[in-house]
Amino acid sequence: MENNLNHAYCPAIETIALIGGRWKVIILHVLSKHARRFGEINVRVPSISRKVLTEQLKELEADGLISRKEYKELPRKVEYALTEYGESLCPLLAYIAAWNKEKV
Template sequence: MPTKTYHIGVEATMEIIGGKWKSIILCHLRHQTMRTSELARAIPQISQKMLTQQLRELENADIVARHVYKQVPPKVEYSLTDYGESLSGILHELCVWGEDNIDRREAAGEEITLLSRDDV
């Protein structure tokens, strides 16, 4: 396997959780185990194909665990692994920064609707 080179540690982090959807998925899974349909409802802008792809990538990185129940109809749930839980502090700080940013923008006169604030 060839040597991988990073110029700064955050590159390695962003390789795993970067992109538009992964951190959003992880923030939802921080609070509870969720089924694919629940994640799709929580993130209405994501396509089913993209949601599945992002969950697979997070699963391959050992950040998310996929539990399949052998029943009809099939039931699949996703949760953070112990390794994924180690991102909890980072994800919380991203949420807090985003909420502060929204507050700042609202104070400057921008109209923004935030449907949920980080409660943990």
């Protein structure tokens, strides 16, 4: 129905809600290679602050895309990894990275 367009469902919107923003794709891309602890992600995501990294990781965890595992070690060790749901994003993440390389 053409009179209902401004309420039209756009399937891209929810995806954007989950992985949009300045950092999430980059964080997920880092984790897609293998699980990383907090400090490792921090070093691999250029110029993100610890505060923002913490926030983004919490959101990704709340959305079920990554898991957080705390080891009883010294000093502290917390490891983040993609969940199965997060893994399903890998082709998309790879595409995002690849598209940029292939461009003319």
